[in-house]
Amino acid sequence: MTTSASVWLATANMPRYDGIGADRRTDVLVVGGGVIGLTTALELQLEGADVVLVESNRIGARTSGNTTGKVTSQHGAIYAQLVDRHGVEVARQYAMANQAGVERVAALVDRFGIDCEFIRAPAFVYATEDTDLRREAEVAAELGLPASFAAELELPVKTTGVVRFDNQVQLHPARYLAGLAEAFIAAGGRIFEHTRVTELDDGIEAKTEPGAVIRADHAVVATLLPFGTLGGYFARTRPQQSHGIAVRLPVAAPTGTAISADGPTRSTRPWPGGGPNGLIVVGSGHEVGDQSDTDAAYRSLADWAGSLWNARLEPEYRWSAHDYSTPDHLPYVGKAPGSPLLVATGMHKWGLSNGTIAAGILRDLILKRDNEFGALYDAGRIGDAHSVATLVKDNLKVGKELVAGHVRRLVGGGLDHVEVGEGGLYDLDGKTVGASCDHDGRLHTVVPVCTHLGCPLRWNQGDTTWDCNCHGSRFTPDGKVLDGPATNPLATP
Ligand SMILES: Cc1cc2nc3c(=O)[nH]c(=O)nc-3n(C[C@H](O)[C@H](O)[C@H](O)COP(=O)(O)OP(=O)(O)OC[C@H]3O[C@@H](n4cnc5c(N)ncnc54)[C@H](O)[C@@H]3O)c2cc1C
Ligand code: FES
Missing domain, CATH: 3.50.50.60 (FAD/NAD(P)-binding domain)
Known part of the structure; x- marks a missing residue:
C-alpha cells in the first residue's frame, strides 16, 4: 500500500x-x-x-x-551554463557558496549532534543524450569543486557522460x-x-x-x-513542482546520489529506512497548477525505476513539493x-x-x-537582459492564465456527480464551483479562485489540492492555505 x-x-x-x-x-x-x-x-x-x-x-x-535530502554543490549540470551566462567569477562564487553550504550543514550536525542519517558519499550527474559533460567536469574542477569526469555510474543506465563530485552529503531532512x-x-x-x-x-x-x-x-x-x-x-520567480517516491528494489540500491542532466529529470538517492534495497526517486517536474493528472507523474517515476531493475515497483510513500526558480x-x-x-x-x-x-x-x-x-x-x-526577457514572457503567461483559465473544462454534471476520491470543476446552479469528495465520502466545495491575485485554480488529483499556476499558492480541498503567497483561505460558494 x-x-x-x-x-x-x-x-x-x-x-x-x-x-x-x-x-x-x-x-x-x-x-x-x-x-x-x-x-x-x-x-x-x-x-x-x-x-x-x-x-x-x-x-x-x-x-x-x-x-530529496541531498546537500551538495552539484546542482545538476549547471557550471558550464553558469560560466557561459554570468562569467567565471560569478560561477566560482556560486560553486564556493554551495560547497560552503555543504560544510556548514556538516558543522551544524556535528556541533549539535543531530541524528539525521548523515553520510558523506559521491554525487553523480549523468547524460543519456548529447549534453557535453566532459566540459561540465572540467569547468566544475576549475572552479574549485571536487569534480571529475567518471567512467561509471551505479545506476544501470546507458550514459554518454558522467560527472562525479566527491564527499557530498545525504541526510534525513x-x-x-x-x-x-x-x-x-x-x-x-x-x-x-x-x-x-x-x-x-x-x-x-x-x-x-x-x-x-x-x-x-x-x-x-x-x-x-x-x-x-x-x-x-x-512576478520574478516561477513555481516548479516535483514528485517523489520511496521504493524497495529487488537488489541493493546504489549508494551515491544521481541526477540526470537531460529531461525528464530523475534524481535518486538511497532510502536508508527502506534497508539496503531502499531507493528514493524524485522528478516528473512541472509548474505548479499546470497538470491535473499528477497520478501519472508518480506512475512514471515508478515505471522508470522498474524498467531499470526489471521489476514492478509499488511505491511505499509518495509526495510532492515545489520550489521557485529565478530567471x-x-x-x-x-x-x-x-x-x-x-x-x-x-x-x-x-x-x-x-x-x-x-x-x-x-x-x-x-x-x-x-x-x-x-x-x-x-x-x-x-x-541581465536575458532575465528581463524571461520575466516578461513569464508574466505574459500568467496574464493569459488569469484571463483564460476560468473557461477550463467542467468535469461534467452537478455536484451529485463528484466521485469519492475525485475532484474538479462542477456546475452548481449555472456557476462553476470547485468540488471534491474525500475517501470518507465528505463533499468539499470552494470558489476555485486564488485569494492571492485572483487566478483560477486547478484540481491536483494526485495530491488532492487546489493549485495556482500563476504564482504557486496551494490550498487544501476545503480551501485552507497550504502554500503562499496567498494568506487567505478560499471562499465558499
Ligand atoms: C521535490 C523537491 C526535492 C528537493 N530536493 C532537494 C535536495 O535534495 N537538496 C536541496 O538542496 N534542495 C532540495 N530541494 C529544494 C529545497 O527543498 C528548498 O529550496 C528549501 O526547502 C526551501 O526552504 P524554505 O525554508 O524556503 O521553504 P519551506 O520549507 O517551504 O519553508 C517555508 C515555511 O514557511 C511557512 N509559511 C508560509 N507562509 C507563512 C506565513 N504567512 N506565516 C507563517 N509561516 C508561513 C510554510 O508553512 C513553510 O513551512 C527540493 C525541492 C523539491 C520541491
Ligand atoms: S494568483 Fe498569485 S498565487 Fe494565485
Missing part, C-alpha cells in the same frame, strides 16, 4: 510547539519554519539575538520536509530540521506553530492569524516565496526592494545548501557584518 506523505516527515519525530497566545516583542522575527527560517533563527540566536520564529503549519512540513529547531530552543529561541503572519508592515509589526501581534527590530520572511506582494517576487538561476537573498524586510527565495530546488548560505547572509545583514556571498544573491537585482 502506498502512503501519501513525505517519507521523511512520516519517519521523523518532529517536535511540537504551541501557537502564539499573546502579543510579543523581540529583536528578530523569523517567518517560516523551513530550512531557511530555522537555520537563520539558530544562527542569530547563537549570536545573542532574541529570536521568535512563527510557522503557519508545523516546522518542516512544507518544502523542506519534502526534499526532517530529522535535520527537528535538530535545528531543538538547538534553537536550547539556545533560548521561541517557536510558535500554527501561527500564520497575514500582514507585516515596514514598522515591523506582524499581524498573525490567531490575532496576536508581534513587534520586532528586524524581520526575515522565509516563507519559500514572500507572501502577499512583498518585493514583487511573485538568472541565482537565489534572491537580502533586503526586499524599498522595504526593511529581509527575504530569501528562488533556491531552484537546491535550498539545503543555498538556503544554509542564505541564512548566513541574513544573519550578517542583521548584525551589520560583511558576507562574502551577499552580493551574489542580492535580493534587489534586476538581472
Whole structure:
C-alpha cells in the first residue's frame, strides 16, 4: 500500500510547539519554519539575538520536509551554463557558496549532534543524450569543486557522460530540521506553530492569524516565496513542482546520489529506512497548477525505476513539493526592494545548501557584518537582459492564465456527480464551483479562485489540492492555505 506523505516527515519525530497566545516583542522575527527560517533563527540566536520564529503549519512540513535530502554543490549540470551566462567569477562564487553550504550543514550536525542519517558519499550527474559533460567536469574542477569526469555510474543506465563530485552529503531532512529547531530552543529561541503572519508592515509589526501581534527590530520572511506582494517576487520567480517516491528494489540500491542532466529529470538517492534495497526517486517536474493528472507523474517515476531493475515497483510513500526558480538561476537573498524586510527565495530546488548560505547572509545583514556571498544573491537585482526577457514572457503567461483559465473544462454534471476520491470543476446552479469528495465520502466545495491575485485554480488529483499556476499558492480541498503567497483561505460558494 502506498502512503501519501513525505517519507521523511512520516519517519521523523518532529517536535511540537504551541501557537502564539499573546502579543510579543523581540529583536528578530523569523517567518517560516523551513530550512531557511530555522537555520537563520539558530544562527542569530547563537549570536545573542532574541529570536521568535512563527510557522503557519508545523516546522518542516512544507518544502523542506519534502526534499530529496541531498546537500551538495552539484546542482545538476549547471557550471558550464553558469560560466557561459554570468562569467567565471560569478560561477566560482556560486560553486564556493554551495560547497560552503555543504560544510556548514556538516558543522551544524556535528556541533549539535543531530541524528539525521548523515553520510558523506559521491554525487553523480549523468547524460543519456548529447549534453557535453566532459566540459561540465572540467569547468566544475576549475572552479574549485571536487569534480571529475567518471567512467561509471551505479545506476544501470546507458550514459554518454558522467560527472562525479566527491564527499557530498545525504541526510534525513526532517530529522535535520527537528535538530535545528531543538538547538534553537536550547539556545533560548521561541517557536510558535500554527501561527500564520497575514500582514507585516515596514514598522515591523506582524499581524498573525490567531490575532496576536508581534513587534520586532528586524524581520526575515522565509516563507519559500514572500507572501502577499512583498518585493514583487511573485512576478520574478516561477513555481516548479516535483514528485517523489520511496521504493524497495529487488537488489541493493546504489549508494551515491544521481541526477540526470537531460529531461525528464530523475534524481535518486538511497532510502536508508527502506534497508539496503531502499531507493528514493524524485522528478516528473512541472509548474505548479499546470497538470491535473499528477497520478501519472508518480506512475512514471515508478515505471522508470522498474524498467531499470526489471521489476514492478509499488511505491511505499509518495509526495510532492515545489520550489521557485529565478530567471538568472541565482537565489534572491537580502533586503526586499524599498522595504526593511529581509527575504530569501528562488533556491531552484537546491535550498539545503543555498538556503544554509542564505541564512548566513541574513544573519550578517542583521548584525551589520560583511558576507562574502551577499552580493551574489542580492535580493534587489534586476538581472541581465536575458532575465528581463524571461520575466516578461513569464508574466505574459500568467496574464493569459488569469484571463483564460476560468473557461477550463467542467468535469461534467452537478455536484451529485463528484466521485469519492475525485475532484474538479462542477456546475452548481449555472456557476462553476470547485468540488471534491474525500475517501470518507465528505463533499468539499470552494470558489476555485486564488485569494492571492485572483487566478483560477486547478484540481491536483494526485495530491488532492487546489493549485495556482500563476504564482504557486496551494490550498487544501476545503480551501485552507497550504502554500503562499496567498494568506487567505478560499471562499465558499
Ligand atoms: C521535490 C523537491 C526535492 C528537493 N530536493 C532537494 C535536495 O535534495 N537538496 C536541496 O538542496 N534542495 C532540495 N530541494 C529544494 C529545497 O527543498 C528548498 O529550496 C528549501 O526547502 C526551501 O526552504 P524554505 O525554508 O524556503 O521553504 P519551506 O520549507 O517551504 O519553508 C517555508 C515555511 O514557511 C511557512 N509559511 C508560509 N507562509 C507563512 C506565513 N504567512 N506565516 C507563517 N509561516 C508561513 C510554510 O508553512 C513553510 O513551512 C527540493 C525541492 C523539491 C520541491
Ligand atoms: S498565487 Fe498569485 S494568483 Fe494565485
